Amino acid sequence: MAISRLELRLNLKSKGFDERICLDLPLNGVTALYGPSGSGKTSILRAVAGLDKHKCTRINYAEEIWQDEQIFVPTHARGLAYVFQQPVLFSHLTVEQNIQFAVKRSNFSAAENQLSKDTICQRLNISHLLDRLPFTLSGGESQRVAIARALCSYPRLLLMDEPLSALDTGNKAEIIPLLEQVCADVGVPVLYVSHALNEVARLSDNLVLLEQGRVLESGLTRELLVELKLPFSQQSDAxxxxxxxxxxxxxxxxxxxxxxxxxxxxxxxxxxxxxxxxxxxxxxxxxxxxxxxxxxxxxxxxxxxxxxxxxxxxxxxxxxxxxxxxxxxxxxxxxxxxxxxxxxxxxxxxxxxxxxxxxx
Amino acid sequence: MIDPSDLLALWTTLKLALISTLVLLAISVPLAWWLATSKSKVSSVVEVLVALPLVLPPTVLGFYLLLLMRPDSPIGGAFYSITGERLVFSFSGLIVGSVIYSLPFVVQPIQNAFVAIGRQPMESAATLGASRIDAFFTVALPLAKPGVFTAAILGFAHTVGEFGVVLMIGGNIPGETRVASIAIYDHVESLNYARAHNLAGFLLVIAFVLLMVAYSGNRKVRIWR
Known part of the structure; x- marks a missing residue:
């Protein structure tokens, strides 16, 4: 069976970029959007989520149009989940209720091969936090809950906007393996925004290199990492x-x-x-x-x-x-x-x- | 200790404040949400209109309301033909007046609470599959609860303390439009200081207790967060 694809034709003019972004991404594994800050990574993610509405934009998720000249499918009907840079938990709800919020609204019930809510909580090591309120959690705990909550909505596409950047090194080291494992097990296609080379190398299968709102290159992560024409190989931590x-x-x-x-x-x-x-x-x-x-x-x-x-x-x-x-x-x-x-x-x-x- | 006619005035005041507060909340929550989220130019004009009663002398407001609510004016006339009741010098008219007069005191705390939430929780809710209306009731409104609470108390207290507008559009009909503040004014006019004392003391206590509740309630929420 051919892998379905996510086609993007974006025009991010409003952010001062004059370039059109054309991407055709495979909907399997983890695809990293990599680039320096201001390169348009987050703008792309927000457009895919339908959080920002740009003109002249076409988003085609596996032959299902999310946006074009006539159509604009609102965020909540796209069946996706989004993990923000700063964990955004609902402060009036406990961890358990936060996760239930996602479970209740999921249109796409857990397929047999998908992990149960309890398993996801276990994998992300938050089972002992379920009764707590968000303000009592540490940064790392909050982000783990946010990731679990996103997965528990059983999304068809998971968007992650530098989910680890707000965490300290210790927390990062703790989350990366969990994230890697859980993404692989859940089998959800992931769009992962990052400007950290080691995260990208570790987590992603595909890579899109962005600069100033332009796509410099896209392809398999392991091939792009060793391509001498691209900036990865020139960095000291190549x-x-x-x-x-x-x-x-x-x-x-x-x-x-x-x-x-x-x-x-x-x-x-x-x-x-x-x-x-x-x-x-x-x-x-x-x-x-x-x-x-x-x-x-x-x-x-x-x-x-x-x-x-x-x-x-x-x-x-x-x-x-x-x-x-x-x-x-x-x-x-x-x-x-x-x-x-x-x-x-x-x-x-x-x-x-x-x-x-x-x-x- | 309190004269029956004064008791009636107090009862009218509390009834007016309670009903006005409920009407105010029903209007202000959606209005505040719209003001907090809309980027249109219309919303900034509406924002100014809502704030007007803060700076206008109550007599000016009362004067215009009197003109608008008279049976021979379009609004007053329409109300009369529908309900068979006049708006001026009636309890219904007082509710309309109080709602307009107290509107900024209720809209602004709720609007501030919505603004303080920011767009992130709503965006987050949308990405988890919640429609806008769903997210409004399950995320925005619960998060703004302290603001709504403050707004309700301020609206209630402000209506209890209203004088100028009532005097202009309500007059002094016992059981209908004679509220406590008007009664106090009457007693002072007729040099009946003892009865004025009783009523005034009562209002002072109500005001203090209400504000106490509002402040301590919000403080608990603040610390708790």
């Missing part, structure tokens, strides 16, 4: 995301061997994974160094033989090298001085040494 399968745990050394299309890698602190489990790993470009020396006389465990497919500049002193094997890419950040000393060029086979890689 990363590559790689699919992997768990091969075995080497308990003696506390490492886990995983297989990727680039070659085998050793992961630390991954002994909770099942052998055979498929995982995503994240490698920071600055943790990847390049050598021509293929003797194994080094303390670095993860050494891969890869082809240089592209070389780009990232700043005055640094270069980004895109390495590849079996059509899977890995970024490496090295100094321009090393680039010159090693006389690296496109098409060459080199050894990439990965200092550390993390489980996503």
């Amino acid at each position: 990363i590559s995301v790689i699919d992997a399968w768990v091969v075995e745990h080497e308990a003696e050394f506390g490492v886990t061997l995983v297989r990727t299309k680039l070659g085998d890698l050793n992961l630390l602190q991954a002994d909770h994974l099942q052998v055979g489990e498929s995982i995503k790993i994240q490698v920071a470009a600055r943790d990847v160094s390049i050598t021509r020396d293929d003797s194994n006389a080094t303390s670095i465990l993860n050494r891969l033989r890869l082809e240089i497919v592209d070389i780009g500049e990232s700043d005055q002193a640094q270069a980004t090298v895109k390495l590849e094997a079996n059509k899977v890419a890995l970024l490496s950040k090295i100094t321009k001085k090393s680039l010159a000393a090693l006389e690296l060029s496109i098409g060459e086979i080199v050894i990439a040494q990965i200092k550390s890689c993390a489980l996503l």
